[in-house]
Amino acid sequence: MRASEGHVCINGDLCPAAEAKISVFDRGFLYGDSAFEVMRTYAGEPFREREHLQRLQGSCERLLIPVTSSLESWSRDLHRTIAASGLPECYLRVMVTRGVGSLGLDIADAHEPSTLVFALPLHLPAATIYAQGIAVGLVRVGRTVDGTAAAGAKASNYLASLLALHEVKQRGCAEAIVVDGSGQVAEGATSNVFAVRRGQLLTPPLEAGILAGITRQTVIELAERAGIPLSIRRLFPDELTQADEVFITSSVREIMPVVRVDDAQVGDGKPGRVTLRLMQAYRELVGR
Template identity: 35%
Template sequence: MNENALCWLNGTLLPLSAASIPVNDHGLLYGDGVFEGIRIYGRRAFRLQRHLDRLVLSARAIALNIPYGCDDLTAAIQQLIDAFDAESGYIRVMVTRGPGSLGLNPKGCEQPNMIIIADQLSMVDQTSREQGARLIISSVRRLPADGLDPRIKSLNYLNHILAKIEANHAGVDEAVLLNAQGRVAEGTADNIFIVRDACLLTPPCTEGALEGITRELILDLAEAAGIEVRVQPLGVYDLYAADECFLTGTGAELIPVASIDQRRIGQCPGPIFRKLQQDFAAVVAAECQR
């Protein structure tokens, strides 16, 4: 943890090390809550409204009332950024169900906790970011949509954590989760893209992928650049046979992939990745100018 990390907790700004919530909060007891991750560039929150809209939809999907409106959250996030000691960083917005009984019934949870953290986040080291990340296919499957819809960014990420543990044990950077049918869903905290014959491909959200905001932007940038785009189911073979592969996400930003299960990807970083990375940086610069 960065010693300069800050927290906005239910209207109070304080050092992250001083922030606390009750131990009987159902967010802690059961992972009952929702969250968003937002990048800070040039002391501005990137695509903030889009993230807050998704937070509201996630909360609505689990019948959780957010105790602040979007205007209040926007002001709170800006207050946090203004007090933060860096030009760039990462914001985590969380809404927990709040304190209640030790039973899992949320009926007695009357006061949700609103937590906003400003800190630094790096998904991989600088060498992997420049030369490419190493991936494995995890044995952990993505939860099916009829169990927990992947569009809900809930606080319960246990199956993703187990996949990340596998990656740690294998000595690699990241793991790919498959869905129950054995098709590609996503990484532990990122969406996945491949390039095949100059065509950009990524799984649809119905396969278990999060409706990523960076994913959405990359698809738009690719179409604007005249790159053929297909959103279609992918198998493990498609990953192994890819000309290029890369990860996207608010935390990840854009990360090229060098290998999957010790199979080298054709080009890393490849020309389409480099083009999209350049265009992504241009959008960030345009939207986050002071």
Template identity: 35%
Template sequence: MFVYLNNKIVPASEAKVSVFDHGFLYGDGIYETMRVYDGVIFMLDEHIKRLYRSASLIGLNIPKKIPDIKISIYETLKANSLTNAYVRLTISRGYGTIGLDPDLCKEPTFVVMTNEFKSYPRSYYKEGIKSIISSVRRNLKEAINPQIKSLNFLNNILAKIEAKQADVYEAIMLNAEGYLTEGTISNIFFVKDNILCTPSVECGILDGITRAIVIDLALKNGLEVKEGKFTPEELYMASEVFITNTTMEVMPVSSIVDRTMHNTACIAHKPVGEISKLLLKKYQQEVNGYVKEKKAEGPSLWE
């Protein structure tokens, strides 16, 4: 396995970052995760645009120009002989002495890691995954802007620990006001009265790229979409629920257990609904069309 570290491809065993790196010391950095289909990175420009947004919001200077970022990703894929993969691009504040001052770091650390994509179990899509409403609340958006896709993930990790203890796949988090936000690694949707509902950005969520595509596909297929503030009770009453992210695409949720302090016994079971199936199918068609279009543009960096 090979990793792109700063300006070169190195074997994974040599891909080392200093213990004085502020990404390690303080979680000071940003990242993006991308999916690669048949040698084409899906929505690469959108991911890079969001990367730059995150960098701007934390005052981090990205050490490469956009064309060079693209080349570094494709070089890493090529070094690992991967055409169906996921990519993790990480940029930390870099090496510096101990202290919170960003100026202590003279140069950011730039890392690209790729791995072969292994499909999720078919049963997840056929039967749905189990989830909980976590007792861990989402960070206040006034404290940590959710539009920053940062390395600081402890809030989500605590919710994930709770999910593992409950033997379920995902934990859905509420904000300080008690409204639905998102999962530890996903955005959430539910269907109520034939309306597709999803928490709005104002609730304190990351505006997922897959989320935006799913909303667009729903509208194109005649579905009414409502973004807003929703309570857990509205989720329990939904006819179907699903989550989205870059790698899982559209994944149905079959059960929700409330683990908050006031409703420890509340359990809701959901069927894998027709809207979930439709949007998964349309999403995969969108991917196939994107890949076909990119390949038709001519030789890619992969080649």
């Protein structure tokens, strides 16, 4: 992604992405003390905008970042930034940081949250990746907000996840699947995970401390509409390796088939029937 394209809106002020700057004293920079959302446009319109902005509001509440702006003002900034970018389709990021404070940890030292909106070129995975499916690697890792009152918040500190992704990439995998402290499957580093076993769709519950993925929810709705049996329950790693089908979901990657979990081939090593059906339904929903 080249920063020379696209626009950023910082507390209401628009600028070209290459010129966007914030204070080194912003706690988002110092501590990852911020929440964010990633979405994309279809035909220039942000998909599931309201759901994303509501989730951002919820993340800020969990992180005790006092939100002073309304969803409507975030939405206005979002649309202004998309328009300023002039891009046919955008990768969108909305971020709320606790703002500038002293160097100490005390959150009482920062009073004015900063809101940043990014509208950048959208780079999508190649069609061959969807046709062939990806490999994922299991990683036992705890993330920053796991087990805290803020669990489930989309907090910006992704260090544990990015190191997990780096680790599995060395093993030839394109995504890390997080196995939590209790040995159960949680979600991907930046995705939710689904398995299909004997025609039934399986995915871990929100109580597993996962992010309430907007794409995950969309897939659940599409499965219900298509009459695909669904069970939202805890999943063990061997259920993934022995599944007939596995896929991950996220706003940018949509539904991406998984054909290998570490050394184990999933099903017949090709994207499965249920996965393909849901991919088709998702594409119809977003108008592609």
